[in-house]
Amino acid sequence: MIRHKLPSKVDRPAEGSASPAPAVLLDDVVFSWPNRRRPALDIPSFRVQPGEHIFIAGPSGSGKSTLLGLIAGILSPQSGRVSVNGVCLNDLGGAKRDAFRGDHIGFIFQQFNLIPYLSILENVLIPCRFSSLRCVRAGTQAGSPVQAAQNLLERLDMSARLWSRKVNQLSVGQQQRVAAARALIGAPSVLIADEPTSSLDADRRKAFLRLLLRECGETRSTLLFVSHDQSLAEDFSATVFLPELNKAAEEDG
Amino acid sequence: MARFCYLLFLAGKSAWNRRSTLLLVVFSIALSTTLLLGIEKIRTQIRESFVQAVSGVDLVVGARGGSIQLMLYAVFHLGGATNNMAWQSARDIAKRPEVAWTIPVSLGDSHKGYPVVATTTDFFVHYRFRGGRELALAQGKAFDSIFDVVAGAEAAKNLGYAVGQKLVLSHGSGGTHLTEHTDKPFSVSGILAPTGTPVDRSLYIGLDAMEAIHLNWQGGAPMPGLQITPEQVTKFDLEPKSITALLVGLKKRGQVFALQRAINGWKTEPLMGVMPGVAMDQIWSMVSTGEQALLFVSALVTVAGLAGLAAAILAGLGERRRELAILRSAGARPMNILILLACEGFLLVAAGAAGGVMALILLIAALGSTLADTYGIFIYLSPPDSGEWLLLSCVCLAGLLASLIPALRAYRMSLSDGLTVAI
Numbered sequence: 001m002i003r004h005k006l007p008s009k010v011d012r013p014a015e016g017s018a019s020p021a022p023a024v025l026l027d028d029v030v031f032s033w034p035n036r037r038r039p040a041l042d043i044p045s046f047r048v049q050p051g052e053h054i055f056i057a058g059p060s061g062s063g064k065s066t067l068l069g070l071i072a073g074i075l076s077p078q079s080g081r082v083s084v085n086g087v088c089l090n091d092l093g094g095a096k097r098d099a100f101r102g103d104h105i106g107f108i109f110q111q112f113n114l115i116p117y118l119s120i121l122e123n124v125l126i127p128c129r130f131s132s133l134r135c136v137r138a139g140t141q142a143g144s145p146v147q148a149a150q151n152l153l154e155r156l157d158m159s160a161r162l163w164s165r166k167v168n169q170l171s172v173g174q175q176q177r178v179a180a181a182r183a184l185i186g187a188p189s190v191l192i193a194d195e196p197t198s199s200l201d202a203d204r205r206k207a208f209l210r211l212l213l214r215e216c217g218e219t220r221s222t223l224l225f226v227s228h229d230q231s232l233a234e235d236f237s238a239t240v241f242l243p244e245l246n247k248a249a250e251e252d253g
Numbered sequence: 254m255a256r257f258c259y260l261l262f263l264a265g266k267s268a269w270n271r272r273s274t275l276l277l278v279v280f281s282i283a284l285s286t287t288l289l290l291g292i293e294k295i296r297t298q299i300r301e302s303f304v305q306a307v308s309g310v311d312l313v314v315g316a317r318g319g320s321i322q323l324m325l326y327a328v329f330h331l332g333g334a335t336n337n338m339a340w341q342s343a344r345d346i347a348k349r350p351e352v353a354w355t356i357p358v359s360l361g362d363s364h365k366g367y368p369v370v371a372t373t374t375d376f377f378v379h380y381r382f383r384g385g386r387e388l389a390l391a392q393g394k395a396f397d398s399i400f401d402v403v404a405g406a407e408a409a410k411n412l413g414y415a416v417g418q419k420l421v422l423s424h425g426s427g428g429t430h431l432t433e434h435t436d437k438p439f440s441v442s443g444i445l446a447p448t449g450t451p452v453d454r455s456l457y458i459g460l461d462a463m464e465a466i467h468l469n470w471q472g473g474a475p476m477p478g479l480q481i482t483p484e485q486v487t488k489f490d491l492e493p494k495s496i497t498a499l500l501v502g503l504k505k506r507g508q509v510f511a512l513q514r515a516i517n518g519w520k521t522e523p524l525m526g527v528m529p530g531v532a533m534d535q536i537w538s539m540v541s542t543g544e545q546a547l548l549f550v551s552a553l554v555t556v557a558g559l560a561g562l563a564a565a566i567l568a569g570l571g572e573r574r575r576e577l578a579i580l581r582s583a584g585a586r587p588m589n590i591l592i593l594l595a596c597e598g599f600l601l602v603a604a605g606a607a608g609g610v611m612a613l614i615l616l617i618a619a620l621g622s623t624l625a626d627t628y629g630i631f632i633y634l635s636p637p638d639s640g641e642w643l644l645l646s647c648v649c650l651a652g653l654l655a656s657l658i659p660a661l662r663a664y665r666m667s668l669s670d671g672l673t674v675a676i
Binding site: 072074094095098099101102103107109112113114115116117118126127129130131182 | 256259263266267269270575576578579580581582583584585586587588589
């Protein structure tokens, strides 16, 4: 169900070899919201290899946010298994899932990504405060987590003169780039971006996406990029059309 | 620990970001803390003034009767003694080796509703109140000529008396149609500094003056036709026959039980010795229900302040869902969210309590002397005592409990919202 347009940038390990575990693996996953008769998601199989950049498309209501919630370990399926980096999230308790998310998953929301009362740098450093793994990784990459945050901001076209600004003095595009820096700090293995460009205008979308893809390549992070803007899909290694993946959505017609 | 410090940092930043709203909450908590601590301070002070109205006295001696009654008339000058004790007994007690000093007290007259106490100059020397403070004269001097009177601070202030004022005593107390000792006027020789004890509401004369004004009296009324001028009194023997009570100070406190036994088994007349501490506590417990009510009301005010705190944090939660979802996406557990909100509440309460303590210190510094002069309530700047610490920690603990309400709401919210928050 994953249509590969381009050869994967990452070498696919041969079947059966001592391959690294898939970055994301869903097996017979059924999820329904409380008090709903019909399941919101019913995905027999979904597999993303490490380092892949996946474009997930689908109309609103096709279960995109639900899928991301499952992969992030915020939601638990009623049946089936969700694994990230070979770790089955169903087997982990709530606190362990939260810690796992902090260690391995970076998140970019559609908008309002930043905490208004924290400085730009503090916003980028949030994952390092909750995950010692990412704090240590950021430290080894750049010398110190703060240095890592500053490097990331500069690479994402956020020059140092902007850092002293209040979060709400930034443009939406600048806010999203700070959010990207936060998602990327400490090199999480999976990056989840939930329509991060939908509040940007068209030319800025491309620019933002280019930066994001470049940085994900740099950290070898797997990227799950959700959008309803099909024009962005061409830069990804594969595109998933969620209604095709999700049997529950198909049944809906 | 580092995680907790970070949450504390976030809570502080977040609260500071909404400071305009939260300032009112902190203010109301500060106000209720000031009220609570202020009332506690006044309460302990009044209790202290009351119970320690006679702090140096080891034994109060009087005719046998009720111990509380004896205290009421010997210390508070309330009511009258049904029986007196012989002056001879008082002199015998004063001569005993374990006795350091005695203050005789003779009651019966009054002046415009204020009790007149006949005593000796020993009263000014040995009387102690509230932890050993000595009496001090604000104006003038203690009586040295026979018709001198020393007025307590409150009595002098209310009657508008200054040194040199002439006044006439009334025979008996409490009634409105009392016979007056018009033939022997007194003059005010001194005015005592405020003490916050019954001394403030009394007038003091010498025992000999008390004898002198009653020379021509018999059976509670002046003898018709018998006139003795003030000039003539010195020709008479002014040694009293009896007194109302005797305040006794000992050389060593430990001897109090032996002396009490001796007095309770006095040979020549039925006497009674009462240790003031115990009796004063008994009297206090009778009159202290009002102060309990006061403390209760101020506790209610504090509860109202804390309810306001919980409401303010709760009201702010709606617009902070996004913020909580961001923290969750970065690995924060719902429990971290709970701690974050509880920290915020606790910081606000702590700020409020600290502000309240500061306001109280300023109030006492500014109004302490006015309170003492006007109401005889003595409040000093002092480090908080155990009762005040207890109240402060109760406020903080209650604040923590109150902030658990919004904290639990945020906990449940972050569980159900996950990362998908509709704006």
